[in-house]
Amino acid sequence: DSKESVGEQLDYTLTGIESGAGIMVATDKALEEYDNLEGWEVSSSSSAVMTEQLGNAIENKEPIIVTGWTPHWKFAEYDLKYLEDPKEAYGSTEHINTIVRKGFEEDMPKAAKILDNFKWTPDDMQSVMLELQEGTDPVKAAKNWIENNGDKVDEWTKGIEDGSGTVKLAYVPWQSEISSTHVISEVLKQKGFETDLTQAGIGPMFQAIADGDSDAMTSAWLPRTHGDHYEKFKDEFVDLGENLDGAKIGLVVPKYMDIDSIEDLQP
Numbered sequence: 001d002s003k004e005s006v007g008e009q010l011d012y013t014l015t016g017i018e019s020g021a022g023i024m025v026a027t028d029k030a031l032e033e034y035d036n037l038e039g040w041e042v043s044s045s046s047s048a049v050m051t052e053q054l055g056n057a058i059e060n061k062e063p064i065i066v067t068g069w070t071p072h073w074k075f076a077e078y079d080l081k082y083l084e085d086p087k088e089a090y091g092s093t094e095h096i097n098t099i100v101r102k103g104f105e106e107d108m109p110k111a112a113k114i115l116d117n118f119k120w121t122p123d124d125m126q127s128v129m130l131e132l133q134e135g136t137d138p139v140k141a142a143k144n145w146i147e148n149n150g151d152k153v154d155e156w157t158k159g160i161e162d163g164s165g166t167v168k169l170a171y172v173p174w175q176s177e178i179s180s181t182h183v184i185s186e187v188l189k190q191k192g193f194e195t196d197l198t199q200a201g202i203g204p205m206f207q208a209i210a211d212g213d214s215d216a217m218t219s220a221w222l223p224r225t226h227g228d229h230y231e232k233f234k235d236e237f238v239d240l241g242e243n244l245d246g247a248k249i250g251l252v253v254p255k256y257m258d259i260d261s262i263e264d265l266q267p
């Protein structure tokens with residue numbers, strides 16, 4: 001019998017994450033821009049369900065296409081590849097920025113300087129994410145990373161005296177942002193500050209910074225993933241710049257699948 005197409009095998013369904021995620025907005029755009037994706041759809045669930053379905057498919061060497069991003073522990077765990085995206089529906093590389101409320105630099109200059117200095121690599125973030133995935137509590141995982149990377153942390157805090165007061169951090173519920181937020185929270189606490197962490201959706205997180213209800217976040221995926229939220233609030237916050245370069249979003253498949261581009265998918 002003729003070999004089923006990837007679309008037939010997957011019932012024309014891409015495996016997504018939470019419906020409000022930026023990568024899901026980008027995927028809706030991809031479904032519009034690629035004529036060959038006519039009839040395809042993206043299922044929404046959660047990043048935990050997506051990684052569970054990915055693991056199950058790989059265990060049974062079955063086809064699967066997920067909305068994926070770097071940094072993510074799945075690339076350390078599995079042999080994966082991004083599908084080429086010739087129409088750049090997912091952009092090219094992404095970076096993650098640190099954003100603070102207006103007035104924060106004046107109110108808490110030492111904490112703001114540490115947040116401004118915060119900069120690490122996809123491998124750094126991925127190593128904390130992997131610990132989270134293995135069940136380590138976020139505070140413990142952050143402390144472990146700090147203990148093993150004292151040189152980097154010293155770069156962020158050198159010349160800055162200990163401070164006091166509470167820094168209110170907002171973040172989104174993905175392991176990448178749980179990692180960055182808990183690392184910077186523990187570094188601030190080592191420098192004498194208290195921290196108050198609030199998890200929110202992407203829009204409410206940007207709104208909290210714009211309203212001054214939160215002081216800072218290290219979760220802005222740009223220019224594409226969270227670009228719409230950034231543009232909406234950009235006059236109401238202060239962008240301290242990149243805390244991570246070399247991020248990426250796109251459609252990700254196990255390397256055993258013989259498709260290499262989004263254009264290889266057929267309606």
Ligand SMILES: C[SH](C)CC(=O)O
Nearest residue numbers: 021022023069174176
């Ligand atoms: C960490 S994922 C790129 C989150 C998102 O897609 O908004």
